[in-house]
Amino acid sequence: xxxxxxxxxxxxxxxxxxxxxxxxxxxxxxxxxxxxxxxxxxxxxxxxxxxxxxxxxxxxxxxxxxxxxxxxxxxxxxxxxxxxxxxxxxxxxxxxxxxxxxxxxxxxxxxxxxxxxxxxxxxxxxxxxxxxxxxxxxxxxxxxxxxxxxxxxxxxxxxxxxxxxxxxxxxxxxxxxxxxxxxxxxxxxxxxxxxxxxxxxxxxxxxxxxxxxxxxxxxxxxxxxxxxxxxxxxxxxxxxxxxxxxxxxxxxxxxxxxxxxxxxxxxxxxxxxxxxxxxxxxxxxxxxxxxxxxxxxxxxxxxxxxxxxxxxxxxxxxxxxxxxxxxxxxxxxxxxxxxxxxxxxxxxxxxxxxxxxxxxxxxxxxxxxxxxxxxxxxxxxxxxxxxxxxxxxxxxxxxxxxxxxxxxxxxxxxxxxxxxxxxxxxxxxxxxxxxxxxxxxxxxxxxxxxxxxxxxxxxxxxxxxxxxxxxxxxxxxxxxxxxxxxxxxxxxxxxxxxxxxxxxxxxxxxxxxxxxxxxxxxxxxxxxxxxxxxxxxxxxxxxxxxxxxxxxxxxxxxxxxxxxxxxxxxxxxxxxxxxxxxxxxxxxxx
Ligand code: BGC
Numbered sequence: 001x002x003x004x005x006x007x008x009x010x011x012x013x014x015x016x017x018x019x020x021x022x023x024x025x026x027x028x029x030x031x032x033x034x035x036x037x038x039x040x041x042x043x044x045x046x047x048x049x050x051x052x053x054x055x056x057x058x059x060x061x062x063x064x065x066x067x068x069x070x071x072x073x074x075x076x077x078x079x080x081x082x083x084x085x086x087x088x089x090x091x092x093x094x095x096x097x098x099x100x101x102x103x104x105x106x107x108x109x110x111x112x113x114x115x116x117x118x119x120x121x122x123x124x125x126x127x128x129x130x131x132x133x134x135x136x137x138x139x140x141x142x143x144x145x146x147x148x149x150x151x152x153x154x155x156x157x158x159x160x161x162x163x164x165x166x167x168x169x170x171x172x173x174x175x176x177x178x179x180x181x182x183x184x185x186x187x188x189x190x191x192x193x194x195x196x197x198x199x200x201x202x203x204x205x206x207x208x209x210x211x212x213x214x215x216x217x218x219x220x221x222x223x224x225x226x227x228x229x230x231x232x233x234x235x236x237x238x239x240x241x242x243x244x245x246x247x248x249x250x251x252x253x254x255x256x257x258x259x260x261x262x263x264x265x266x267x268x269x270x271x272x273x274x275x276x277x278x279x280x281x282x283x284x285x286x287x288x289x290x291x292x293x294x295x296x297x298x299x300x301x302x303x304x305x306x307x308x309x310x311x312x313x314x315x316x317x318x319x320x321x322x323x324x325x326x327x328x329x330x331x332x333x334x335x336x337x338x339x340x341x342x343x344x345x346x347x348x349x350x351x352x353x354x355x356x357x358x359x360x361x362x363x364x365x366x367x368x369x370x371x372x373x374x375x376x377x378x379x380x381x382x383x384x385x386x387x388x389x390x391x392x393x394x395x396x397x398x399x400x401x402x403x404x405x406x407x408x409x410x411x412x413x414x415x416x417x418x419x420x421x422x423x424x425x426x427x428x429x430x431x432x433x434x435x436x437x438x439x440x441x442x443x444x445x446x447x448x449x450x451x452x453x454x455x456x457x458x459x460x461x462x463x464x465x466x467x468x469x470x471x472x473x474x475x476x477x478x479x480x481x482x483x484x485x486x487x488x489x490x491x492x493x494x495x496x497x498x499x500x501x502x503x504x505x506x507x508x509x510x511x512x513x514x515x516x517x518x519x520x521x522x523x524x525x526x527x528x529x530x531x532x533x534x535x536x537x538x539x540x541x542x543x544x545x546x547x548x549x550x551x552x553x554x555x556x557x558x559x560x561x562x563x564x565x566x567x568x569x570x571x572x573x574x575x576x577x578x579x580x581x582x583x584x585x586x587x588x589x590x
Pocket of ligand 1: 209211223263264523524527528529530571572573
């Protein structure tokens with residue numbers, strides 16, 4: 001039926017055969033093309049037609065590699081009819097007749113064992129689902145992954161091909177999300193499932209926010225519900241099957257919290273660093289250190305938004321606030337983050353990710369290097385060492401597109417650089433993933449371990465729905481081109497509160513791209529960013545006009561309208577209308 005999103009889904013698993021590999025080599029030679037150096041051994045393909053109209057369709061494709069890690073991939077299929085790819089994203093597309101070849105881009109070529117990669121495209125014609133796929137020349141045809149035994153030949157065992165043993169639960173690993181199941185927070189899950197249509201995503205993993213001292217015990221609070229930290233960890237142990245289990249915990253209670261905004265001001269005053277240490281971090285560390293949780297992988301996201309504020313919202317900058325100046329002068333953000341890193345980093349199954357803002361905040365060169373300097377300072381304060389940092393978290397509770405598929409920061413339009421446009425405004429980055437990768441490199445160049453990873457909050461940066469552009473604009477005018485091409489539909493990249501038009505982003509997944517440990521849902525979809533008008537409360541939350549839909553903005557969002565949804569409750573409280581909007585605009589679609 002046209003006009004209706006159709007979910008044509010197909011799943012295949014396959015096994016490599018010797019014949020499959022030589023067929024790959026032959027066809028490569030015959031075609032004279034360079035194929036990736038690695039053959040696949042098995043794959044699973046999910047091909048979903050997410051939208052269909054009278055003359056075309058959109059499809060999203062997820063490829064899971066069931067074999068050894070691949071350094072470069074190509075997925076191929078034949079369309080059943082006269083379909084043509086009109087534009088695609090997150091892959092390089094080639095079509096000859098009915099045959100389509102999609103290769104990795106420069107940033108998503110690594111496909112680890114059990115890792116997945118997603119790409120999508122718009123096509124003309126009917127959205128019929130192809131029947132066969134190959135990954136790096138090997139058919140994804142339904143067998144289970146073992147090579148076909150050849151009775152006439154006993155292959156020499158090749159020690160370099162012996163698979164690494166699966167890590168044991170509790171063993172320290174490079175990427176705590178990889179090969180693990182992810183914890184589903186029952187408190188969030190129940191709220192999501194209670195929403196019309198929410199059942200489809202209620203079993204996704206979301207982070208648990210320790211947003212006040214009381215949240216550690218669990219106190220029937222409107223944001224955290226009745227489950228305390230121990231309850232969540234016990235539940236994570238219970239949810240674990242045979243595989244390692246990863247739970248994400250957000251550490252979010254610094255003194256003088258949220259110094260450049262008001263919506264998430266917290267319970268601790270600017271000077272209450274002592275209470276932060278003894279009543280908050282020490283208590284959390286004691287619980288996480290309990291032997292009964294030693295098989296869990298605990299990924300902590302350390303203090304969203306705090307350290308970047310010490311760079312951009314202080315001193316002589318026109319974005320400075322008195323509160324951020326105070327937090328810089330009294331050193332309590334740096335001391336608090338250092339203490340958290342040090343105490344939690346001592347626990348062998350805790351993986352600390354320091355929050356690093358987002359591209360629309362510290363993506364400019366004048367902010368990125370200096371922010372990493374502050375991260376480094378914090379990571380060497382209050383007993384912390386660089387080794388206590390496992391990585392960085394990017395886009396936490398923000399809306400920056402994961403990847404802008406229709407233009408690149410290096411593009412020019414009519415001789416002008418995209419960077420000169422009003423939207424990009426000389427930023428070095430236009431999306432979260434390129435920013436996360438650059439941040440990682442900058443951190444390594446400033447002395448962080450070369451193994452650090454980044455995680456990206458993709459809970460609300462999907463930007464699907466009817467407003468999503470299908471392809472690049474054909475305009476020759478720079479600003480029109482960017483306006484018509486960008487998928488991030490915010491009025492300004494500085495807008496952060498309950499953004500109208502946003503959708504759920506990529507579902508949580510491990511090792512999706514080079515340097516990225518995971519796409520995760522750190523901000524639980526449906527939890528407000530702040531109230532749209534003043535609401536009395538005993539949580540320390542303020543009223544920030546960036547959450548008021550009638551507000552005309554301030555210097556931090558270039559004096560633009562806030563783009564916030566109306567009728568929002570306090571930060572962290574359930575906001576049904578926002579949940580519905582996120583569901584409707586999800587990309588990939590739900
Ligand atoms: C709020 C917290 C809440 C978190 C997750 C923050 O903006 O201040 O109370 O736990 O969002 O929703």
